[in-house]
Amino acid sequence: MQAKALKLRETSSFVVEWLKAPLVTASVIPSSQRLAKKMVVGLDASVEQVIELGPGTGVFTNAILAAGVSEAALVLVELNAKFATQLQHKYPQATVINGSAESLAHFGLGKADRVISGLPLLSIRDVDVDAILGAAFSVMKPGAALVQFTYGYKCPVKPALMLKHGLMARRENFVLNNFPPAYVYHIYKR
Numbered sequence: 001m002q003a004k005a006l007k008l009r010e011t012s013s014f015v016v017e018w019l020k021a022p023l024v025t026a027s028v029i030p031s032s033q034r035l036a037k038k039m040v041v042g043l044d045a046s047v048e049q050v051i052e053l054g055p056g057t058g059v060f061t062n063a064i065l066a067a068g069v070s071e072a073a074l075v076l077v078e079l080n081a082k083f084a085t086q087l088q089h090k091y092p093q094a095t096v097i098n099g100s101a102e103s104l105a106h107f108g109l110g111k112a113d114r115v116i117s118g119l120p121l122l123s124i125r126d127v128d129v130d131a132i133l134g135a136a137f138s139v140m141k142p143g144a145a146l147v148q149f150t151y152g153y154k155c156p157v158k159p160a161l162m163l164k165h166g167l168m169a170r171r172e173n174f175v176l177n178n179f180p181p182a183y184v185y186h187i188y189k190r
Contacts, residue, residue, distance in 0.1 A: 030056055031118065031149070031178060036063035038173040038184045039116055039147050043067040047113045051075040051139065053101045053132070054118035056083055058090055064116065075109055077101055102128060104135035111141040117148045121156040129157065133165050137189060145186040149175075155185050166190045 036059050043050065045068035055061050055076045065071060074094035078084040084098035097107055101119060115136045121129055136146050150156040155169040162169065166189055173184040 030059045031182070032175070033059065033063065035149060035175045035178040035182050035184070036060045038175050039149060040064050040067045041172070043069050043114065045069065047073060049073050049075065049110055049112045050114050050116060051077065051104070051109065051112045051136075052116045052118070053077050053136070054079070054120075055087060056080075056118060058087060060116050060118055061087070061091060061094075075107075075112070077104065077107075102131040102135050105138045109139050112139055112144060113141055114144055115140055115146045117146060119148075121148060122150060122152060126158065126161065130161055130164070133157065133161060133167070137165065137167075143188070145188055147172075147184065147186055149182045149184050151180045151182055153183065155187070157187065162187075 039060050040063045043064060047069045050064055050069055050073060052060055052064065052074065055078055061074065061076060064074065071091055071093040074091060075097065076087050076091065076094055077097045077099060078087055079098070079100055081098050084096055087094070088096040099107070101117075117136075119132065121132075124132070133146075140146070148156060155162070155171070157167065157169065167187050168190050169185045169187045171183055172186050175182045175184065
């Protein structure tokens with residue numbers, strides 16, 4: 001019963017924030033736990049640092065922790081101030097940054113084993129996606145993946161930006177029972 005109340009509170013908080021700024025929040029409801037599990041495949045306790053972009057209410061964050069990653073290994077970058085404050089209370093050992101993904105290189109972070117992105121890349125301007133990619137790969141270990149989901153059939157990063165950054169994408173999963181259904185991509189440096 002308590003879990004249902006928490007889920008309802010998180011969903012209603014998400015709806016309110018979406019109504020305030022639909023292009024920032026980009027979805028009316030949080031991602032499903034099924035999608036979250038697919039986003040964190042391969043993570044475990046050996047991971048030294050995971051950066052999550054746009055964690056919102058923490059659906060992917062919970063899945064990262066359930067995979068065995070320590071809370072202290074998490075860096076949560078959230079643009080929405082209300083969500084960032086909630087995340088800081090919910091995950092006190094994590095590093096929570098109320099800022100933009102484009103500024104990742106300026107936060108003095110170590111090199112991440114993986115970047116998990118909940119950002120709505122399809123609704124973000126190309127110039128900003130370009131900056132996000134540059135920033136994300138500047139704080140990742142060689143060979144590390146940027147994990148991104150999309151509601152579209154193709155990789156959400158346009159081919160010209162993939163080429164510019166020397167990236168390749170691999171579709172890893174399809175989650176039919178998410179609303180809407182979603183694809184999960186792993187994006188790597190060539």
